[in-house]
Amino acid sequence: MPSDPLTRVSPLTRVGLLLLALLMAVSLAAPWIAPYDPLEQIDAAAGKHQPPLTVMAAVQLEHGRWRLADRVERGPDGVIIERLGQRQSLAASEVLNLDEDGVRDRRIFLLGTDKFGRDVLSRLLHASRVSLMIGILSVAMAIAIGVAVGALAALGGSLLDGLLMRLVDGILTLPWIFLLMTLTALFAVDVWMLIVFLGMTAWPPICRLVRAELLSLRERDFVLAARGLGLGEVRIFFRHMLPHALTPLVVAATLRIGTLILIEASLSFLGFGVQSPQPSWGNMIADGQGVLLTAWWVAAFPSALLVFVVVAVNLVGDGLRDRLDPTLQQMTRE
């Protein structure tokens, strides 16, 4: 294994990795950098489907109600608000956030608003947080199960091996989209439950890979030597065998993140994954369904981000594989 695989990968892979890291940092910081609350619907009627770069004045009324307006001026006895060319005056006593020229608050919708007048940018940031977290954590869970079961199968004798591999075959045959839909409808599903379900369906390919690696490693001289030195099986497994199986594992796990993000997006799009109003890429795209040409920003931004992340993950996975596996690299270069 190369001492530091990342310093030797292609520039494209490194760019992909950098952008992914950046996106991850941004989405982790979503609660602090999102301009508004992703669930905030202060004036659904006026704020509905506003295009990107819209600035609206936000008039605070009593009982926590708000009005959005194109322009607000001070009038003789309060404010005059203008919305779609219609002017309406409100008494000063009704408006809570008055200042000299109008009202103190405004909303800047950088990426526009959805059908409830919610800020797309804020929702997008929170959605990235949820979607990336689901992708990464469910792959982590798949790796944990896959490595454990794969090690048991490879090192636990032929009977156990046969049994576990039949189980893996079985799980690979399960029509997981039907099951996932049913399960998410059965459980009052939250994000953590979704991660568990996705992790439980995603581990068999990783298990197969780990088992195959370990089976070939088991016969290698250095493992025999370690056993000859009197090292315990557990120590041999963790210190000597697992590190060698790490390379293909990293590649497979990276590519798997892309797949799981897509699966989560599909489920959420169909209404079975992350539940509205909590934003995720999938359900944001579903919100844009039917208004693709008139309010394109609702679906376009989450789609673009989703495609970007999956492409980046695939590029990084391919790049790592080309770098870490010389036989494949030779093949693609020819």
Added chain:
Amino acid sequence: MLRFVLRRLGSSVLLLFFVLTATFFLIHLAPGEPLRLFDNPRMSEDKRDELRQLYGLDRPVAEQYLDWLAAVLRGDWGYSLSFERPTFDILMERLPNTALLVLAAVTIEHVLGVLLGLLAAMRAGTFIDRQIRIVSLLLFSVPIFCLALLAIELLAVRWAIFPINQMRSDGADQWPPLAQLIDLLHHLALPSLVLGIARCGAVVRFVRNGLLEVLRQDYIRTAYAKGLTTGRVLCVHALRNSLIPLVQRFGVALPILLSGSLIVEVLFSWPGLGQTSVQAIQQRDYPMVLATTALSGCMVVVGNLLADLLQAWLDPRVRDAI
């Protein structure tokens, strides 16, 4: 060959059993009652008990399981709550629709994928190769519903080239057979193209990489040495061998194919299995949910079996290995 077929048949039966069992228990062991069937607050306690008795939910799970399994083997898949008909009849109506959509999409996927993959491999390392790889990576990464939404919005709504309402035009059953066929193909075109194109990216990568690997082998060098043209070596000698793993890939990718067709069916209101399943879940039609999930599992097992047998028939190395 016979031994291979028998072995594969045996393991398929076991897999079928596993799929049915897993489906049943995953749905039954979930907390609360199946699909929150009894969530309706206006339902009286007596009515609830009656329903529980009707679906056998008052008995031990093991007993329910054995009954269900026996019934499934008899072809009695339960009675749908929302359709108010036996689920098996509904499934048998919908299955051909899904099969039609999937077959059309798989054909498009493979024809397109093999052609582009062949082109990329022939021009490996050139501009064309790079473009094809970028396009296939993009197709591989774009979720199917984004592609479908775009296709519907542009081709069906704005320019109205394709219809999106179900499988047939209204009143089409009065038309002459040829007109009916054309109408069906017209309705089939967009969903199958979307599904096929969305999936062909993976085939392109698969064919390209497989071809490049085959091209390094000795028998290809021999073919060149015999003085054959590049086109003949590629299309006749190399392509045939690199296509065999594609058959196996098809079997492995079946669950993904079904999930893609589910999304396409929902978006194009195509009356297939996937759409039925989504409706059943939304309407808390628990016997229907169980039946669609079990049937889709059976489809994967049978599809896998067919792919394996086809592969063994094409490639003697596979059947001799077992």
